[in-house]
Amino acid sequence: MTTEVRTLQAEQWDDWYGKLERAFGGPPESREERALWRELTECERSLAVWDGDEVVGTAGAFSFRLSVPGGALVPAAGVTMVSVQPTHRRRGVLTSMMRRQLDDVRVAGESLAVLTASEPAIYGRFGYGLATEQVRLEIDTTRVRLGLPAGTDRVRLRIVSPAAAREACEAVYAQRVAARPGMLARQPGWEQMPLLDPKSMRDGAGELLCVLAEVDGEVRGYARYGVKPIWGAATGPDGAVLVRDVEALDPAAYAALWNFLFGLDLTSSVRIRSRPADDPVLHLISDIRRCGVGIRDGLFLRTVDVGAALEARTYAAPVDVVLDVEDAFCPWNTGRWRLAGDAKGATCARTTDPADLALSARELGTAYLGGFSLSALAAAGRVEELRAGALAEASAAFGSDVRPWLPHGF
Template sequence: MSTELRVLRPTEWDEWYGKLELAFGGVAEQADERAMWRDLTEIDRSIGVWDEDECIGTTSAFTFRLSVPGGGLVPAAGVTMVSVLSTHRRRGVLRSMMRRQLDDVHALGEPLAVLTASEPEIYGRFGYGMATEQLHAEIDTSRVRLTVPEGADAVRLRLVKPEDAREACEAVYARKVTARPGMLARQPGWERLPLLDPPGDRKGDSPLLCVLAELDGEVVGYARYAINPEWEPAGPKGLVRLYDFEALSPAPRAALWRFLFEIDLTSKLRARNLPVDAALLHMVSDIRRCAVGVRDSLHVRLVDVGAALEARTYAAPVDVVFEVADAFCPWNEGRWRLTGDAKGASCERTEDPAELELSVRELGAAYLGGIPLSALASAGRVRELRRGALAEASTAFRSDVAPWLPHGF
């Protein structure tokens, strides 16, 4: 097959994005949503593969900063808009795009590449490891009660138009970013994403709603949600669909949850994306009636092993030599000595004997502190060569709070 892989030209975006829509089922996005992604697309980081005059493959990257253990923000390429037309499968198109993209990321000096996967099995072969999970729940609010901490009654709740509260909500979000690994520092334009509410996508839901939590006149939390009204002969059983939730402390957090649980004419609350250590799990009276589930979220790829491991801190002192396998990005292969603690770290090439053996995929999975190296070792994906090295590294890599990606890209 004779194809051309090249950087996208601005005049080609509509065709390129149209092929992405086709690959994801052929349903065109609403005009507002399409316009937002057009504005956010970084054309010079977008790649198309062309078979004569037809675009048959797409991928792009966003320029992000990702929070890591220790509170640092690390440059990361947000890999996105990946597709190959079904007419051109099994011809190396995806591999060629991943090859070009990671070469470009490396040349730019970004230590990390990250993505969310429509099909998780695809990206492991390119060195991406599942690093964060997200919790979803459907709560029977007619039967589940909340334990509310002291101070919740002092929180003022105020319903506002989502657009009118944008700046206040973004300020709360920004304060949360460095407190939890896996979050993205939102660049200009990304504040539009949580407000996206195309009428054609509501499927019976109300327009997007927003409630603010305030203490002493300051916004300290918010929830964005919609209501799907439903009735049965016995009465109302509406659904509250929660899209976005942030709070700076326990009192506003509890006040917001109590509000969502007690919305008139509803009996269910569906949350689609919460951290796996969400405080809500420890506030409800009956966890079994919350239908809690977990799925993969952010996949992380170390593009520069040394720079990436130096960019975060460690929960306990660590001095370990890794033997890293990385056939797709061979500049990472070999032995690396990681030394670090809660104050900082160094990761350099070494000729010393290896103490842990693993691939770059396992380093990506463990990088944000949510997936223990010990768990990966129990699955046969990490091999201990010095007794005690696994426990030392696994303890050091952990994060006190679970890493979490609040929104996709």
């Protein structure tokens, strides 16, 4: 088989995206979704693998800024739209795209690459490690109550159209980004993504709605949701509130929004697909046993430039360790790196000093945002301590006060 990896040309997008849809299966996306993805696609960062005159592989990258521990927004390649046609599986098509893509990311000067995985087992061999988790909740609001903090009664709630509230919601979101590692600063065009509302995305709910939380006329939070009407033959109304997203700038506004969602007429449950693993709502509810809680993978992260990536974040405790990094797919990272840093900043440079810890690029990606400890990885045999005490020191330093979380896919 002779294939060629080429940069996507704008006039090829429809064919290219159609092949992506075919590889993932199911009905085609709505015209609304497709138009937005076309607008957001960075063709100069997108790849097509050709076999003759046929596209057999697709991959793209978005130019993101990712929040990291310490609050910095670090340029990161958002790997996306990866597919291989079923006729060309296990022939090196994916590897050729990953090779070209990471080389391009390095040339662009981005120290991080991130992705969400349809099949998580695939990307470890390319150096991506699971860096965040997301919690799914289905709360029985007939049996669960909320403990509301002081000041909740001062919050005014107002229902507005999502489009009319877009600017206010984006202002709240922008203030939240630096406070939690793993969040994405919205680049131009991405403010439209939370407003997508084709019927295919509603899961039986009505149109998308938005409620604003205000204090003294200032918007302090928002929630976007739809109501799915369900009627039991014997029990009557049993609807579900399907929550798209919730963000707030203070505990009172956050609690007021959840209290609103809990109290909607003709409903008996609130469902949300993705919240941080340490979401405050878990401490507001009265009975965790009445909440269907599920945890799944979120963001996968790869350090494309080890030195620059480790210097871009801060550290929860003083650290001075030599990391022996193994990186077969990006060999420029392989070798020993001295990391020295604290809450104010860090340096990371190559060294010939003896190593204190040994790990691969995959484990470094998993630990990078502070959601998973180096100690836990060591207990699984994935990090090796070479100097007594180095593991505890580095594990404490890499930790984050809040759990990292990716708020939306890409």
